[in-house]
Amino acid sequence: MLSFRARLALVASAALLGLMYVLPVWRVTLAAPQYPEGLGMQIWLNTITGIKPNDLDNINNLNHYIGMKRIVPESIPELRWMPVIVGVLAGLAAAAALTRNRKLATLFVVALVGLAVIGLVDFYRWEYDYGHNLDLENAIIKIPGMSYQPPLIGSKQLLNFTASSWPAAGGFAAFGALVLGILALWIDRAPGARTGHRVRVPLSAAAA
Amino acid sequence: MSSPRRSRFVAAGTGVLALIGYLFACGPAKTSSSMVGATDAPSRVYVAPGTQDEFYAFMSGGFSGQIGVYGLPSGRLLKVIPVFSQNAENGYGYNAETRPLLNTSFGEIPWDDTHHPSLSQTDGMHDGRWIFINANNTPRFARIDLTRFETTETIEVPNTGGNHGAPFVTENTEYVIGATRFSVPIPQKDVAITSFAENFKGTISFVRADQPGKMDIAFQLLMPGFDYDLGRPGKGPSHGWAFFTSYNTEQAYTKLEVNASKNDYDYIAAVNWKALEACKASGKSKAWPANYAHNHYDDNKHLATTEMKKSVPVILPTDCPGSVYFLPTPKSPHGVDVDPTGEYIVGGGKLATVIPVHSFSKMMKAIEAKAFEKDVDGIPVIKYDQVMAGEVQNPGLGPLHNEFDDKGCAYTSVFITSEIVKWCFKDFKVVDRVPTYYSIGHLLVPGGDTKKPYGKYVIAMNKITKDRFLATGPELTQSAQLYDISGEKMKLLLDFPTIGEPHYAQAIDAKLIKDKQVKFFKLAENTHPYVAKSESETGISRSGKNVHIKMTAIRSHFAPDMVEGVQVGDTVLFHVTNLEQDWDVPHGFAAMGSWSDAELLIMPGQTRTLKWVPKYPGVYPFYCTDFCSALHQEMQGYVRVAPSGRAVALQTSTKARPAIPAGEQ
Numbered sequence: 001m002l003s004f005r006a007r008l009a010l011v012a013s014a015a016l017l018g019l020m021y022v023l024p025v026w027r028v029t030l031a032a033p034q035y036p037e038g039l040g041m042q043i044w045l046n047t048i049t050g051i052k053p054n055d056l057d058n059i060n061n062l063n064h065y066i067g068m069k070r071i072v073p074e075s076i077p078e079l080r081w082m083p084v085i086v087g088v089l090a091g092l093a094a095a096a097a098l099t100r101n102r103k104l105a106t107l108f109v110v111a112l113v114g115l116a117v118i119g120l121v122d123f124y125r126w127e128y129d130y131g132h133n134l135d136l137e138n139a140i141i142k143i144p145g146m147s148y149q150p151p152l153i154g155s156k157q158l159l160n161f162t163a164s165s166w167p168a169a170g171g172f173a174a175f176g177a178l179v180l181g182i183l184a185l186w187i188d189r190a191p192g193a194r195t196g197h198r199v200r201v202p203l204s205a206a207a208a
Numbered sequence: 209m210s211s212p213r214r215s216r217f218v219a220a221g222t223g224v225l226a227l228i229g230y231l232f233a234c235g236p237a238k239t240s241s242s243m244v245g246a247t248d249a250p251s252r253v254y255v256a257p258g259t260q261d262e263f264y265a266f267m268s269g270g271f272s273g274q275i276g277v278y279g280l281p282s283g284r285l286l287k288v289i290p291v292f293s294q295n296a297e298n299g300y301g302y303n304a305e306t307r308p309l310l311n312t313s314f315g316e317i318p319w320d321d322t323h324h325p326s327l328s329q330t331d332g333m334h335d336g337r338w339i340f341i342n343a344n345n346t347p348r349f350a351r352i353d354l355t356r357f358e359t360t361e362t363i364e365v366p367n368t369g370g371n372h373g374a375p376f377v378t379e380n381t382e383y384v385i386g387a388t389r390f391s392v393p394i395p396q397k398d399v400a401i402t403s404f405a406e407n408f409k410g411t412i413s414f415v416r417a418d419q420p421g422k423m424d425i426a427f428q429l430l431m432p433g434f435d436y437d438l439g440r441p442g443k444g445p446s447h448g449w450a451f452f453t454s455y456n457t458e459q460a461y462t463k464l465e466v467n468a469s470k471n472d473y474d475y476i477a478a479v480n481w482k483a484l485e486a487c488k489a490s491g492k493s494k495a496w497p498a499n500y501a502h503n504h505y506d507d508n509k510h511l512a513t514t515e516m517k518k519s520v521p522v523i524l525p526t527d528c529p530g531s532v533y534f535l536p537t538p539k540s541p542h543g544v545d546v547d548p549t550g551e552y553i554v555g556g557g558k559l560a561t562v563i564p565v566h567s568f569s570k571m572m573k574a575i576e577a578k579a580f581e582k583d584v585d586g587i588p589v590i591k592y593d594q595v596m597a598g599e600v601q602n603p604g605l606g607p608l609h610n611e612f613d614d615k616g617c618a619y620t621s622v623f624i625t626s627e628i629v630k631w632c633f634k635d636f637k638v639v640d641r642v643p644t645y646y647s648i649g650h651l652l653v654p655g656g657d658t659k660k661p662y663g664k665y666v667i668a669m670n671k672i673t674k675d676r677f678l679a680t681g682p683e684l685t686q687s688a689q690l691y692d693i694s695g696e697k698m699k700l701l702l703d704f705p706t707i708g709e710p711h712y713a714q715a716i717d718a719k720l721i722k723d724k725q726v727k728f729f730k731l732a733e734n735t736h737p738y739v740a741k742s743e744s745e746t747g748i749s750r751s752g753k754n755v756h757i758k759m760t761a762i763r764s765h766f767a768p769d770m771v772e773g774v775q776v777g778d779t780v781l782f783h784v785t786n787l788e789q790d791w792d793v794p795h796g797f798a799a800m801g802s803w804s805d806a807e808l809l810i811m812p813g814q815t816r817t818l819k820w821v822p823k824y825p826g827v828y829p830f831y832c833t834d835f836c837s838a839l840h841q842e843m844q845g846y847v848r849v850a851p852s853g854r855a856v857a858l859q860t861s862t863k864a865r866p867a868i869p870a871g872e873q
Contacts, residue, residue, distance in 0.1 A: 037791065054728075054789035061763060061788075065838070140764075140839055 002100040006184040010097035010105060013180035016173040017090035020045055021083065023170035026123070027051070028150055030059065030161040041071070042168060045082045048073040066148055066159075067139025068130055078122060085115060093181065102188060109181040116178065124152050252692060253702040255282040260722070263654045263715040265667065266325040266339050267688065269293075270709030273320045275341060275352065280654065280715055281665060281690055283704030291350045291359050292320035292343045298809035300359075304781075304817040305736075306505070308512035312346055312364045313499045321345045323372060323711040324438075328381040328417075332443045332550075332659035336720035340375040340384045340417065347371030349384055349415055351423065356726045360507070363423040364500035366520050367394045367411045373439040376657070377417065379447045383426060383481065386413040387436035387452045394430065395496065404461040408433035411522075412452055414481055421504045427488050427521045429479060429532060432585045433459055435468070436477070438543050438609075443659055444550030446568040448482040451553050455540035457584075468540065469559060475534035475589070476544050476555055478571060487528035493521040508735045510814050526586040533575060534584060535566050536592040543609035543650075547618065548659050552597060552633060554618060556607045563607050563620055565636060567597035598636035603629045608649060609712075611656035613663035613693055621648040621668065628668055628691065630698060642698045644689055646672040653693070654715035662717070666691045666698065669710040676703055686710060727791040729813030736815035738783035743767040748860045755780045757860070761795035761810060762787040763837040766830070769845030773858030776851055780820040782830070788812035796833025799847065807833050822849040 002010070029040035029051070040051040041059060048071060050056040060070045073079055089112055096104035131149025136142060141159070148158050155164040167175065255261055261279030264286070269276055273293030277286045294301030294310070301310050301318065310316045320343035328338040339352045347368040351361040365371050370389030377384050391408040393399055399407045410431035416424045435456040442449040457474045460467030487493065498520040505512040525532050535553070541564075543556035553566040574580075574594040581591045606624035613619070617632040617639070626647050630640040650669045654662040668689040677685055685705035692699040731741055740746045740758040746767050748757050755778050760767045766784070774780055784797045789812055798807040799820045808816040822828065832843035850856045 058790045 002096065002102055002105060002184065003188050006105070006187045007097040007100060009180045009184040009187065010093045010108070013108075013177040013184070014090040014093035014097070016177040016180065017086055017093065019173040020086050020170040023173060024049075024168040025170035025174065027166055027168040029164045030062075031164070032161045034160075044079075044170070045086060046079050048076070048079070063148075065140045067134035067136055067142075068148060069133070069135070071130070076126070078126075082119075089115065089177075093177070096184075102185075105181070105184055109178070109185060112174075112178050112181055116174065120152065127152065249699070249701045253281040253283065253690065255279065255284070260718065262718060263662075263665075264718055264721055265652065265654075265688075265713055265715040266327070267669065267706055267710040267713035268322045268325050268341060269707050270323065270686075270711055271321050272708030273322055273343070274708065275322065275325055275339070276707040276710065277357065278688070278704070278706075279718075280667070281702065283688065283690060283702050285707070287357055288707060289352055289357050289359065291341055291352065292317075292322055292348065292362075294318045294806070296806035299806045299816060299818070302806040303808060304819065305511050305815070306359075308514045309350075309359055309362050309503045309505060311362075311501045311503050311514040312348065313366075313501060313516070314346060317346050319345075320348065322708075324374060324376065325712060325714050326375050326377045326384065326657075327714050327716055329377050329658065330380055332379045332447075334655060334658055334714075334716045334720060335381075336716060336724070337381075338417075338420070339714070340377060342371045342374035342386065344370055344372050344389070347374075347386070347388070349375045349386065349417075349423065351417070351420065353420070354721050355724050358505075360505045361421060361423055362501075362503045363415060363425070364502070365413050365415070365425065366498035366500040367409075367428055367496070367522070368392075368413065373436050373452050374413075375415070375417075376440050376450075378441040378450070378481070379443050381418050382416070383414040383441075384417045385439050385441060385450050385452075386415060387411070387439050388431075389435055389437060391433035391435065395498070401461050404433060405459050408459075408461075410434055410436050410454075412436065412439075412450075412477070412479055414450075414484070423502060425500075425517075425520050427484055427493055427523050429484060429528075430522055430524050431477065431532075432457075432587070434474070435464075437541070440544050440546045440553075440657070441481075442546055442550050442553075442568065443548070446546060446550040446553075448480060449568075450479045450481055451535075451544045451546065452477045452479065453537065453541040453544045453555065454534075455542075455558075471540075473536040473538055473592070474540055475584075476537045476541060476553065476566065477587075478533045478535055478553075480531050483531040484523055484528060487523055487531060488521060492527045493523045495519045496522045507729075508733050510729070510734060510736045510816070530575075532587050533571070534587055534589040535571065535595050536581075536589060537564050537566075538562065543607075545610040545612075545618075545657075547612050547633065548614070548661060550659075554610045554620075556609055556620065558606055558608065558623070560607065561603075561605065563600035563603045563610075563631070565597045565600065565633075566595050570597060571595045600629075600631045600636045600638060602638055603631070604641065609651055611651050611653040611666060612661050613653060613656075613666075614661050615663055619651055619653060619666045619693070619698075621651040623647055623649065628666060628698060630693075640697050642691060642700060644668040644670055645676050645687075645703070646670055646674060650710070650712040652713045652715055654717070657714065664692070664694055665701075666693050667713065667715070669706070669713060671709070673705075677705055688713075728789055728793075729811060731785075731787065731789055731813045734785065734813055734815060736783070736785070738781075738817065739815045740783070740785050742787070746860070748773065748858050750858060753778050755858070757782050759784045760787045761785070761797065761832065761843075763793070764832075764839035764843045766797075766832070766843065766845045768860030770859075770861050771845070771847040772860070773856045774822060774847060774849050775854060775856070776822055776825055776849060777853075778822065780822065780847065782808075782818040782820060783815055784808060784810055784818070785815040786810040786812050793836060794834050795836050795843070797830065798833050799830040800828040809834060820847075822847075825849050825851045 024042035026043040092108040131147045150163040263280040265278040267276045275289040290300035300306045326340045327334045347365040353360045368388040369392035372389035373387030375384035388410045391410045393407045394409040412429040414426045416426045434454040437453040439452040456468035537555040539557035539560040541555040542558045555564045574590045579594040580588040604622035604625035607620045610618045620629045631638045648668045652667045673687045690702040810816045
């Protein structure tokens, strides 16, 4: 049985996952002297957009010089699955809170960690694909041995651009959801693991 | 021309009457007293790399027909805005999209003479929406949209000869005002020039200006046949009035230099435009036949169109009593300026030895008391002493124009003695004077025509530069000189060259303009009849002898870039759309042997048309003229021209570019 505090943490975790529907998850920026106003794109659960309205088109236009594929959100299936996956995860957290089922809570945290890892690996794969599978037949700028894979996280110099890849608000929300999920399990860790702390019990009873 | 004696006079500030001996001197000798220390001036005008100026200055291009935009205090030229002259640099006035802006009742006119930029106002303050400017030669007004620094509207002014007293805006941009410098037969007819007094008339025009695309001659006031020189609307208490100088009240029609300089007094016409509005509303105006062009550029179509208007409302002063009075003003006044409070109306007698200052409140009392000395063609002339607030003594010779600061003082440009004279309203006494190099015309204080000027700088616009810059043959640059006016004494900080001949100029706080600049036009909103919004919409079609090519430009190629099927005798119309949707990525377009058009400079999201009429069979290149990208030199194409009558199938193609599939732009 989950305590009130643990359930609260799970509800908050579900709410944070909910925020991922309205906040960008990841942000890739390209910095170069000719772009004092900045250039970049944001990855949302279901799409990819420019930070400024035309940034994505402009990035695609720049990428044609190196023979990179156009980034077309409609052609990336993960953008269709992600809203469902996050919905299921948020549902798991909410269900665990509702049923006070610790196993469900554990499943939620394990699934969240697992899917986050899979997500990052998948993101890396896409980056690798964009950065390496170049149309060398039609590429305008060809530098032997050069690939253009942006960093998974952090910054990297790609020709004249410094490409930076960092979680955005939605990504931090996901991280927060994970922390809250782990916190929920930690709050209600097995009583044998600790001693002398009983305050939670009356609270849990009060909630019931 | 200058002499040490002259400079001693100036330095000592002694009697200005002595200056008459130098009536036609080109300028005073250099004095060191007005120069700031070498350590101070550079820091005051230095705008470090990567930082920006504090003001935009809009300077008329004079005989260039354009407007020069400069940053202040650096004096750096930022842009030349094409207005009344064709501009081969970007195709303005050559391409089908912008040519209609130069339409008049005389047809398309490739050149004019711009004099007086006037920034739009709200409640007597610059609001940064538009700037207006006049065409002096073939009378017109233009509106320039300050979100894009492009001319978007022009209107011809009928019944006018030399639209010089224009286009100063009223306090809320209700109207831009205009006045005929040269009186002419109205309506035009073939008469003897010697019948001037009988047949020639002047007009003062009020042009509706508060709505873009809807400029309209609201009404014209028919005036006696004098020369009307400059004008200024009132502000604050004098809002609803406008003041115009006149000269040649002698009504000379030849050798005006002498014959129009005889009278000791000419007039400032005080026009009550609110009374004129009321008279028009009560049916006292007459619709006179006329023929004039109103041209408007459609932002979404990226195309200007012309509407010819056939009638203009004219009001006779005798039909609208109380709408106009004459204020006697010494010696062929040139400028007339209204101070920030709206109380003082300052004349500038070109040949006068004083600066006459009229009082608006005294004028209203004099009108009330009917303190008139006579009337001229039914227009009452108010007694000079009943309207005059004061005369500034010893202002130098040839005071022309006035601008004002925020401390109750005026800065008068004085042409013959080549100086700026500072005086204050509290006692009408000269407090400072500095030489200009040489022969100042207009001058400018940022915000100087508003209710709250920025009392920081005054800029002299000089007609003659002689030795001030590196020599460039017989024709030398004209110049602007920037003076600090933040203290008691004016201090010269900077000389900078200008395009054409700057007459008047105005400056506005950069904050009111810089952040609302259009960076590119939205392709989705482009409704040009020949737009191609993606490479899949490009194509070629024939309509008789005209071959239309819908073409796109994006870094770094045109689509199509191979065109066949054109014959000698055809007219090829390249309609080029710039597909870019980013800031600062124009593309250019030029085709070899383009004898009827200039190049195109196409802003992102915009469509422009080049008319190309091939003369000989062959294959001719076209290319991008604006260095757009690393592969700019590859941005080219060919058009094949067959001999007349030899049909080659119309076809176009662009090499497949898998990186950017057509249709995905």
